[in-house]
Amino acid sequence: MRKIHLAGAASLALLLAACSGNGADNGAAANEAAGAEAGHPGGSDHADKGTVTLSTEQIAAxxxxxxxxxxxxxxxxxxPATIEGDPQGTQVVSAAIAGRVVALNRNLGQxxxxxxxxxxIESREAAQIKGEVGAARARLQLAxxxxxxxQRxxxxxxxxxxxxxxxxxxxxEARIALAQARSQVSAAGVSGDGLNRLGIVAPIxxxxxxxxxxxxxxxxxxxELYRIANLGQVALSFNLQPADAGRVKPGNIVTVTAAERHxxxxxxxxxxxxxxxxxxVPVIATLDNRGGMWRVGESVTAVVRLGGNEGVSSIRVPTTAVQTSAGESVVFVRTLKGFQATPVILGDASGDTVIIRAGLKGTEQIATTGSFTLKAELGKGEATHED
Structure with a gap:
C-alpha cells in the first residue's frame, strides 16, 4: 500500500512539474518524483505543516x-424529513377485553x-359483563x-x-351495584345486540x-384493531445538530419540498x-394537509432558516472544498506560495454547501474544486518527511 501511495504522489509531482515551463525545473521535479518513489525525500518545500506549494500556472493546470x-x-x-400523523390527531383503537373478531366495518383509507x-368482537367476558348489568338491574328493581x-x-x-x-x-346498595356494572360495560366498550358481542366505536x-x-x-x-388519523393536519419530523438547534425557535417557518410539491x-x-x-435534537413542525397533498410516511426535504446567533453570520463553503486530513476536516486556503490546509469545524449540510462553525473568517480565498488534488499533494509531502 505504501508503494502505491508514493507512486500516485510521484505522478502528481510530474504533472505539476510539467506545468512550470522550465526545463531545469522539470528535471528537478522528475528527480524528486523518482526519489519519492524510491522512498527518499524529494525537493518540494513542505517544511510548514499543512502547506502545499503551487504556482498560479500549476493551480490552473x-x-x-x-x-x-x-x-x-x-x-x-x-x-431530510418525514411526514407523520399529527400526534394530537392520531389514535389507536383497541378492545379492552379479549375475544374473536367477527366484523370489521371499515377498510384502509376509508x-x-x-x-x-x-x-x-365476540367474547365470553363481554357476556359476563352484560350479565352482571342485567342481574344488578333486577336486584335494583326488587329492592x-x-x-x-x-314505606307503605x-x-x-x-x-x-x-x-x-x-x-x-x-x-x-343495589343502585350502586348497577352503576358499577354499567361502568364496567363503558370501560370495556361493550355494545351490540348479542349478549356476547363487544362493539368497538371510533374515538375520533x-x-x-x-x-x-x-x-x-x-x-x-x-x-390494536385500527389506527385512525385526522390527516387535515400532519406533522413534519426532522433532526438538528445541537449547535443549530440554538438558532431555531418554535414558530419558525420551514419550507417543505418533494416531487414538485412545496x-x-x-x-x-x-x-x-x-x-x-x-x-x-428532534424537531416537529405542523403542516396543513386539508388538500391531501402529503402522505404519512413520505420522505421530504425540509429547508430550515437559521436565525442569527449573537450577531454572527453563517459561513458556508461548497462540500467539494472540504477534505479530511489526519482525522480532521480541512479547507485549503490560498496563500502567496500555494495553499494552507486549515482545520475547520463543520455544521449541517445545506444542499451542495456545508456550514463552517469555526476555522474560517469568511474573507479567505479557498479551493472550491480540486481540493482532493491538494490533499494528495499534502499527503506526499507528509510521507516524504516521515521517510
Missing amino acids: VGIQLGRPIVGGAGTLEL SVGRGQTIAI DSNLARE LFSQRVSPEQDLIAARTAAT SGQVIARPVILGQTVAADA ATARITFLSPALDPQTRL
Whole structure:
C-alpha cells in the first residue's frame, strides 16, 4: 500500500512539474518524483505543516478553482424529513377485553366518524359483563319494590322504622351495584345486540391508516384493531445538530419540498433533550394537509432558516472544498506560495454547501474544486518527511 501511495504522489509531482515551463525545473521535479518513489525525500518545500506549494500556472493546470466562502446573515439548512400523523390527531383503537373478531366495518383509507361502530368482537367476558348489568338491574328493581312496600307499611304503622331503613339501604346498595356494572360495560366498550358481542366505536373522526387484524382472528385485551388519523393536519419530523438547534425557535417557518410539491410548515416542538441514539435534537413542525397533498410516511426535504446567533453570520463553503486530513476536516486556503490546509469545524449540510462553525473568517480565498488534488499533494509531502 505504501508503494502505491508514493507512486500516485510521484505522478502528481510530474504533472505539476510539467506545468512550470522550465526545463531545469522539470528535471528537478522528475528527480524528486523518482526519489519519492524510491522512498527518499524529494525537493518540494513542505517544511510548514499543512502547506502545499503551487504556482498560479500549476493551480490552473490541475483544474483547481478558487472562490470565497458564502457569508449570510441567517443561513439555511436542507435536511431530510418525514411526514407523520399529527400526534394530537392520531389514535389507536383497541378492545379492552379479549375475544374473536367477527366484523370489521371499515377498510384502509376509508373515513370514519366519531362514535361509529367500526368492529365487533365476540367474547365470553363481554357476556359476563352484560350479565352482571342485567342481574344488578333486577336486584335494583326488587329492592325498589321492597322499599315501596316498607314505606307503605310504615305509614300504616304496621312495620317498624328499622325495616324501612333496611329497605332503603338495600335499594341504595343495589343502585350502586348497577352503576358499577354499567361502568364496567363503558370501560370495556361493550355494545351490540348479542349478549356476547363487544362493539368497538371510533374515538375520533378521521381516516383509517392501519388495520392490523383480520376477520376471525382472536385478539388479546388492548390489541390494536385500527389506527385512525385526522390527516387535515400532519406533522413534519426532522433532526438538528445541537449547535443549530440554538438558532431555531418554535414558530419558525420551514419550507417543505418533494416531487414538485412545496408548502410551508411551522415548528411547534423543539426537544430540550438529545435523542439518546442519534445525539441529535428532534424537531416537529405542523403542516396543513386539508388538500391531501402529503402522505404519512413520505420522505421530504425540509429547508430550515437559521436565525442569527449573537450577531454572527453563517459561513458556508461548497462540500467539494472540504477534505479530511489526519482525522480532521480541512479547507485549503490560498496563500502567496500555494495553499494552507486549515482545520475547520463543520455544521449541517445545506444542499451542495456545508456550514463552517469555526476555522474560517469568511474573507479567505479557498479551493472550491480540486481540493482532493491538494490533499494528495499534502499527503506526499507528509510521507516524504516521515521517510
